[in-house]
Amino acid sequence: MSDSQxxxxxxxxxxxDDKGLVPAIVQDQSxxxxxxxxxxxxxxxxxxxxxxxxxxxxxxxxxxxVKGESSGHVQKVLEARVDCDQDVVLLLCESHGPCCHVGxxxxxxxxxxxxxxxxxxDEKAFDPDAVYKK
Amino acid sequence: MSDSQxxxxxxxxxxxDDKGLVPAIVQDQSxxxxxxxxxxxxxxxxxxxxxxxxxxxxxxxxxxxVKGESSGHVQKVLEARVDCDQDVVLLLCESHGPCCHVGxxxxxxxxxxxxxxxxxxDEKAFDPDAVYKK
Numbered sequence: 001m002s003d004s005q006x007x008x009x010x011x012x013x014x015x016x017d018d019k020g021l022v023p024a025i026v027q028d029q030s031x032x033x034x035x036x037x038x039x040x041x042x043x044x045x046x047x048x049x050x051x052x053x054x055x056x057x058x059x060x061x062x063x064x065x066v067k068g069e070s071s072g073h074v075q076k077v078l079e080a081r082v083d084c085d086q087d088v089v090l091l092l093c094e095s096h097g098p099c100c101h102v103g104x105x106x107x108x109x110x111x112x113x114x115x116x117x118x119x120x121x122d123e124k125a126f127d128p129d130a131v132y133k134k
Numbered sequence: 135m136s137d138s139q140x141x142x143x144x145x146x147x148x149x150x151d152d153k154g155l156v157p158a159i160v161q162d163q164s165x166x167x168x169x170x171x172x173x174x175x176x177x178x179x180x181x182x183x184x185x186x187x188x189x190x191x192x193x194x195x196x197x198x199x200v201k202g203e204s205s206g207h208v209q210k211v212l213e214a215r216v217d218c219d220q221d222v223v224l225l226l227c228e229s230h231g232p233c234c235h236v237g238x239x240x241x242x243x244x245x246x247x248x249x250x251x252x253x254x255x256d257e258k259a260f261d262p263d264a265v266y267k268k
Contacts (some may be wrong), residue, residue, distance in 0.1 A: 004218040008253065009268055010253070011251065012251070025171065026170060027168060031165025032165075033166075034161060036217065037157065049248045049249075050248055065267070070165065078201055079245055080245065081243075081255075082244055082246060082252065083170065083242050084235070084238075084241045084243070087172045088242075090168055090242045096226075102218050104218075106220075107217035107218045107222075108216065108217050108224045109215075110215060110216055111215050112146045112183065112212055112214050114183045116145060116183070117144060118145060118146055118216065119144070121215075
Protein backbone atom coordinates (compact mmCIF):
# COMPACT_ATOMS: atom_id res chain seq x y z
CA MET A 1 0.00 0.00 0.00
CA SER A 2 1.20 3.53 -0.74
CA ASP A 3 1.12 6.28 1.91
CA SER A 4 -2.00 7.85 0.38
CA GLN A 5 -3.75 4.48 0.28
CA UNK A 6 -2.84 3.98 3.94
CA UNK A 7 -4.51 7.32 4.77
CA UNK A 8 -7.88 6.27 3.38
CA UNK A 9 -8.13 2.53 3.88
CA UNK A 10 -10.24 0.87 6.56
CA UNK A 11 -7.70 -1.93 6.88
CA UNK A 12 -4.79 -1.95 9.30
CA UNK A 13 -1.60 -2.09 7.22
CA UNK A 14 1.24 -0.86 9.41
CA UNK A 15 4.32 0.55 7.69
CA UNK A 16 7.05 -1.12 9.75
CA ASP A 17 10.54 0.36 9.61
CA ASP A 18 13.62 -1.37 8.18
CA LYS A 19 13.94 -3.37 11.43
CA GLY A 20 10.31 -4.51 11.27
CA LEU A 21 9.27 -2.20 14.13
CA VAL A 22 6.70 0.55 14.72
CA PRO A 23 6.70 3.10 17.58
CA ALA A 24 3.75 2.84 19.99
CA ILE A 25 2.78 5.74 22.24
CA VAL A 26 1.00 4.96 25.52
CA GLN A 27 -1.45 7.58 26.79
CA ASP A 28 -3.44 7.37 30.02
CA GLN A 29 -7.03 7.70 28.91
CA SER A 30 -8.32 9.24 32.13
CA UNK A 31 -5.60 11.86 32.64
CA UNK A 32 -4.46 12.35 29.04
CA UNK A 33 -0.83 11.99 30.12
CA UNK A 34 1.72 10.46 27.79
CA UNK A 35 3.24 7.64 29.80
CA UNK A 36 5.87 6.12 27.50
CA UNK A 37 6.78 5.20 23.96
CA UNK A 38 7.84 1.68 23.08
CA UNK A 39 8.47 -0.37 19.97
CA UNK A 40 6.37 -3.18 18.55
CA UNK A 41 6.98 -5.82 15.95
CA UNK A 42 4.02 -7.37 14.15
CA UNK A 43 3.64 -10.13 16.75
CA UNK A 44 3.65 -7.65 19.65
CA UNK A 45 0.98 -5.51 17.98
CA UNK A 46 -1.15 -8.57 17.26
CA UNK A 47 -0.84 -9.74 20.86
CA UNK A 48 -1.64 -6.24 22.16
CA UNK A 49 -4.84 -6.08 20.12
CA UNK A 50 -5.86 -9.62 21.08
CA UNK A 51 -5.08 -9.52 24.82
CA UNK A 52 -5.70 -5.77 25.45
CA UNK A 53 -2.44 -5.63 27.39
CA UNK A 54 0.28 -3.34 26.00
CA UNK A 55 3.01 -5.62 24.66
CA UNK A 56 6.27 -4.42 23.15
CA UNK A 57 9.39 -5.68 21.46
CA UNK A 58 12.63 -5.05 23.30
CA UNK A 59 15.40 -4.09 20.89
CA UNK A 60 18.13 -4.64 23.49
CA UNK A 61 16.84 -8.03 24.70
CA UNK A 62 15.53 -9.06 21.24
CA UNK A 63 12.24 -10.39 22.59
CA UNK A 64 8.61 -9.48 23.20
CA UNK A 65 7.58 -8.32 26.65
CA VAL A 66 4.25 -7.54 28.27
CA LYS A 67 4.43 -4.20 30.05
CA GLY A 68 4.04 -4.83 33.79
CA GLU A 69 4.47 -8.59 33.47
CA SER A 70 6.84 -8.70 36.46
CA SER A 71 5.92 -5.46 38.30
CA GLY A 72 2.16 -5.80 37.91
CA HIS A 73 2.08 -2.27 36.46
CA VAL A 74 0.21 -3.30 33.31
CA GLN A 75 -1.33 -0.98 30.75
CA LYS A 76 -4.84 -2.16 29.83
CA VAL A 77 -5.61 -1.07 26.28
CA LEU A 78 -9.00 0.62 25.96
CA GLU A 79 -8.47 1.88 22.43
CA ALA A 80 -5.78 1.56 19.75
CA ARG A 81 -5.29 4.17 17.03
CA VAL A 82 -2.99 4.56 14.02
CA ASP A 83 -1.76 7.74 12.39
CA CYS A 84 -2.44 8.81 8.80
CA ASP A 85 0.34 6.85 7.07
CA GLN A 86 0.15 4.02 9.62
CA ASP A 87 3.72 4.24 10.87
CA VAL A 88 2.83 5.10 14.49
CA VAL A 89 0.46 3.39 16.96
CA LEU A 90 -1.31 5.18 19.83
CA LEU A 91 -2.68 3.17 22.76
CA LEU A 92 -5.23 4.75 25.08
CA CYS A 93 -4.79 2.85 28.31
CA GLU A 94 -5.96 2.31 31.84
CA SER A 95 -2.83 2.42 33.99
CA HIS A 96 -2.20 0.04 36.83
CA GLY A 97 0.66 1.61 38.77
CA PRO A 98 3.42 3.95 37.61
CA CYS A 99 4.65 3.44 34.07
CA CYS A 100 8.32 4.37 34.33
CA HIS A 101 10.88 2.00 35.85
CA VAL A 102 12.63 5.01 37.42
CA GLY A 103 9.60 5.48 39.69
CA UNK A 104 7.57 8.17 37.97
CA UNK A 105 4.02 7.91 36.68
CA UNK A 106 5.27 8.89 33.21
CA UNK A 107 8.66 8.37 31.55
CA UNK A 108 8.48 12.04 30.56
CA UNK A 109 9.30 13.38 34.04
CA UNK A 110 11.78 16.05 32.95
CA UNK A 111 11.37 19.32 31.09
CA UNK A 112 14.19 20.89 29.09
CA UNK A 113 14.82 24.60 28.70
CA UNK A 114 16.08 26.19 25.50
CA UNK A 115 19.72 25.38 26.20
CA UNK A 116 19.27 21.77 27.35
CA UNK A 117 19.07 22.10 31.11
CA UNK A 118 16.67 19.48 32.49
CA UNK A 119 14.36 19.96 35.46
CA UNK A 120 12.38 17.16 37.11
CA UNK A 121 8.79 18.37 36.92
CA ASP A 122 6.99 15.26 38.21
CA GLU A 123 6.88 13.66 41.61
CA LYS A 124 7.93 10.05 42.01
CA ALA A 125 5.05 7.66 42.47
CA PHE A 126 7.25 5.10 44.20
CA ASP A 127 10.84 4.44 45.20
CA PRO A 128 12.13 1.87 42.71
CA ASP A 129 15.02 0.91 45.01
CA ALA A 130 12.55 -0.01 47.74
CA VAL A 131 10.61 -2.11 45.27
CA TYR A 132 13.72 -3.82 43.90
CA LYS A 133 14.88 -4.64 47.43
CA LYS A 134 11.71 -6.56 48.27
CA MET B 135 26.37 8.67 28.64
CA SER B 136 24.87 5.31 29.63
CA ASP B 137 21.10 4.79 29.86
CA SER B 138 21.15 4.99 33.65
CA GLN B 139 23.22 8.19 33.55
CA UNK B 140 20.70 9.64 31.09
CA UNK B 141 17.89 8.88 33.59
CA UNK B 142 19.44 10.98 36.35
CA UNK B 143 21.32 13.79 34.63
CA UNK B 144 20.08 17.37 34.42
CA UNK B 145 21.69 17.77 31.01
CA UNK B 146 19.96 17.08 27.71
CA UNK B 147 21.88 14.29 25.98
CA UNK B 148 19.55 12.74 23.41
CA UNK B 149 20.23 9.17 22.32
CA UNK B 150 19.78 9.53 18.57
CA ASP B 151 19.17 6.36 16.55
CA ASP B 152 21.54 4.94 13.93
CA LYS B 153 20.23 7.52 11.42
CA GLY B 154 20.85 10.41 13.83
CA LEU B 155 17.13 10.86 14.53
CA VAL B 156 14.82 10.93 17.55
CA PRO B 157 11.01 10.59 17.55
CA ALA B 158 9.10 13.66 18.76
CA ILE B 159 5.49 13.39 19.93
CA VAL B 160 3.29 16.49 19.62
CA GLN B 161 0.54 16.89 22.22
CA ASP B 162 -2.00 19.72 22.37
CA GLN B 163 -1.53 21.21 25.80
CA SER B 164 -5.09 22.45 26.19
CA UNK B 165 -6.95 19.32 25.03
CA UNK B 166 -4.33 16.67 25.84
CA UNK B 167 -4.76 15.16 22.38
CA UNK B 168 -1.83 13.54 20.63
CA UNK B 169 -1.61 15.34 17.31
CA UNK B 170 1.29 13.67 15.51
CA UNK B 171 4.69 12.09 15.81
CA UNK B 172 7.59 13.31 13.72
CA UNK B 173 11.35 12.82 13.58
CA UNK B 174 14.07 15.28 14.54
CA UNK B 175 17.78 15.42 13.93
CA UNK B 176 19.98 17.41 16.29
CA UNK B 177 19.59 20.62 14.26
CA UNK B 178 15.79 20.34 14.20
CA UNK B 179 15.63 19.84 17.97
CA UNK B 180 17.97 22.78 18.54
CA UNK B 181 15.86 24.99 16.27
CA UNK B 182 12.63 23.82 17.98
CA UNK B 183 13.97 24.75 21.41
CA UNK B 184 15.32 28.10 20.20
CA UNK B 185 12.35 29.26 18.09
CA UNK B 186 9.54 27.51 20.04
CA UNK B 187 8.11 26.29 16.73
CA UNK B 188 7.95 22.52 16.20
CA UNK B 189 10.57 21.70 13.57
CA UNK B 190 11.21 18.24 12.16
CA UNK B 191 13.49 16.38 9.81
CA UNK B 192 11.84 14.83 6.77
CA UNK B 193 13.31 11.43 6.01
CA UNK B 194 11.75 11.31 2.53
CA UNK B 195 12.83 14.82 1.53
CA UNK B 196 16.09 14.69 3.52
CA UNK B 197 15.66 18.19 4.96
CA UNK B 198 14.41 20.11 7.97
CA UNK B 199 10.92 21.57 7.91
CA VAL B 200 8.97 23.84 10.20
CA LYS B 201 5.51 22.39 10.88
CA GLY B 202 2.94 24.77 9.34
CA GLU B 203 5.53 26.77 7.41
CA SER B 204 3.37 26.76 4.27
CA SER B 205 -0.13 26.07 5.72
CA GLY B 206 0.19 28.42 8.69
CA HIS B 207 -0.83 25.53 10.96
CA VAL B 208 2.16 25.89 13.25
CA GLN B 209 2.67 24.18 16.59
CA LYS B 210 3.92 26.65 19.20
CA VAL B 211 6.00 24.79 21.77
CA LEU B 212 5.01 25.62 25.34
CA GLU B 213 7.06 22.87 26.95
CA ALA B 214 9.52 20.21 25.80
CA ARG B 215 10.10 16.99 27.72
CA VAL B 216 12.36 13.96 27.32
CA ASP B 217 11.78 10.40 28.48
CA CYS B 218 13.90 8.47 30.98
CA ASP B 219 16.61 7.26 28.61
CA GLN B 220 16.36 10.36 26.41
CA ASP B 221 15.43 8.62 23.17
CA VAL B 222 11.99 10.25 22.78
CA VAL B 223 10.97 13.93 22.86
CA LEU B 224 7.50 15.17 23.90
CA LEU B 225 6.34 18.64 22.85
CA LEU B 226 3.39 20.25 24.62
CA CYS B 227 2.04 22.68 22.08
CA GLU B 228 -0.48 25.36 21.30
CA SER B 229 -2.05 24.37 17.98
CA HIS B 230 -2.80 26.83 15.22
CA GLY B 231 -5.14 24.93 12.90
CA PRO B 232 -5.50 21.20 12.27
CA CYS B 233 -2.32 19.17 12.53
CA CYS B 234 -2.89 16.42 9.95
CA HIS B 235 -2.49 17.10 6.22
CA VAL B 236 -5.47 14.80 5.56
CA GLY B 237 -7.70 17.39 7.24
CA UNK B 238 -8.12 16.09 10.77
CA UNK B 239 -7.15 17.85 13.99
CA UNK B 240 -4.95 14.87 14.86
CA UNK B 241 -3.13 12.38 12.65
CA UNK B 242 -4.61 9.65 14.88
CA UNK B 243 -8.13 9.88 13.42
CA UNK B 244 -8.75 6.12 13.14
CA UNK B 245 -9.31 3.41 15.70
CA UNK B 246 -8.53 -0.23 15.02
CA UNK B 247 -10.46 -3.18 16.37
CA UNK B 248 -8.84 -6.45 17.43
CA UNK B 249 -8.69 -7.83 13.88
CA UNK B 250 -7.41 -4.70 12.12
CA UNK B 251 -10.59 -3.07 10.86
CA UNK B 252 -10.19 0.72 11.01
CA UNK B 253 -12.98 3.17 11.84
CA UNK B 254 -12.67 6.93 11.44
CA UNK B 255 -13.48 8.28 14.88
CA ASP B 256 -12.70 11.98 14.35
CA GLU B 257 -14.40 14.64 12.30
CA LYS B 258 -12.45 16.51 9.67
CA ALA B 259 -11.49 20.03 10.70
CA PHE B 260 -11.19 21.15 7.07
CA ASP B 261 -11.36 19.84 3.51
CA PRO B 262 -7.74 19.58 2.37
CA ASP B 263 -8.77 19.50 -1.31
CA ALA B 264 -10.50 22.86 -0.91
CA VAL B 265 -7.38 24.26 0.71
CA TYR B 266 -5.05 22.84 -1.90
CA LYS B 267 -7.22 24.32 -4.69
CA LYS B 268 -6.96 27.86 -3.34
